[in-house]
Ligand code: 13P
C-alpha cells in the first residue's frame with residue numbers, strides 16, 4: 001500500500017502532509033511530517049497540484065484556505081478535533097461585547113468561521129510570541145483554556161480571557177502520571193505540550209509544540225526523554241532520533257488515528273473528500289492565518 005500511494009503521488013503531482021500524531025505507517029507516505037505550524041508553512045510552500053492532509057479537520061481546512069486554488073483532500077472527514085467546536089462565533093462575539101478593547105486570538109484548533117472573526121491565529125509553537133506581538137493588553141484567547149493559561153504565565157502584563165475549551169487527551173494527563181515517570185526515569189528530560197494543565201506544565205524541562213519536541217530532543221545532550229502529550233508523538237521522535245529513548249505519558253487522540261493507508265490511497269485515487277470552505281469565510285479566516293505566518 002505504501003508503494004502504491006507513493007507511485008500515485010508522483011503520477012498525480014500530489015504531496016502528503018502528515019501530523020506527528022498520525023499512525024506511524026502514515027509517516028512512510030508523507031512528504032512533510034510536522035506540527036500545526038510547520039505543516040501550515042509547508043502547505044504554503046508546495047507547488048504540487050494536490051495536497052493530501054493527514055491530520056484533523058481544522059488542519060486540512062487551514063491548508064485549503066492558505067491554498068484556495070489547490071485541491072486539498074482529507075482522507076477521513078470524521079477525523080475532527082473536538083476542541084475546535086468548543087467555541088462558536090457567538091461565543092467570540094459575546095466575549096468581544098464584554099471586552100471591546102480586546103484582540104481575539106484563535107488557536108488554529110478552531111473552525112474556519114471562528115478564525116474569520118479573529119484578529120490573528122496561533123499554534124502551540126508560537127502562542128506566546130503571537131500574543132506578545134499584539135499591542136492590546138486584553139486578549140480573548142479561544143478555545144484552549146490550558147494554552148491560554150500557559151500564555152498568561154509567560155506574559156503577566158497581559159490579561160488573557162479564556163473560554164472553557166480543552167483537549168480531552170491533554171486535559172486528562174495528571175501530574176501524578178508525570179511524577180511517576182520521573183521517578184522511573186530519573187535521567188530523562190521532561191517535555192510537555194502546552195495543552196496540558198498548568199500543574200503538569202510546571203513539571204517540564206521544556207514546554208513544546210510537537211515539532212519543538214523534536215528540535216529540543218535533537219539539540220539536548222540528554223539520552224532519554226519523558227514525552228507528555230498524545231502518545232503517538234513518541235513514534236515521530238523515535239523515527240527522527242533512533243539513538244535516543246522516549247517514554248510516553250498521555251492517551252490516544254482517537255480522531256487522529258482514524259486515517260489509514262487505505263483511506264489515503266482511495267481518496268487520492270478517486271479525488272474524493274475534497275476540502276471546501278465557504279469563500280466569504282475563507283477570505284476572512286485566511287487573513288488571521290496570514291497574520292500569524294507573518295509574525296512566526
Ligand atoms: P501541535 O501543533 O503542537 O502539533 O499540536 C496540535 C494538536 O492538535 C495538539 O493536540
Ligand code: SF4
Pocket residue numbers: 056081082083109167168169170195230253254255256
Ligand atoms: Fe484535538 Fe487534542 Fe486530538 Fe490535538 S490531540 S487533535 S487538540 S483532540
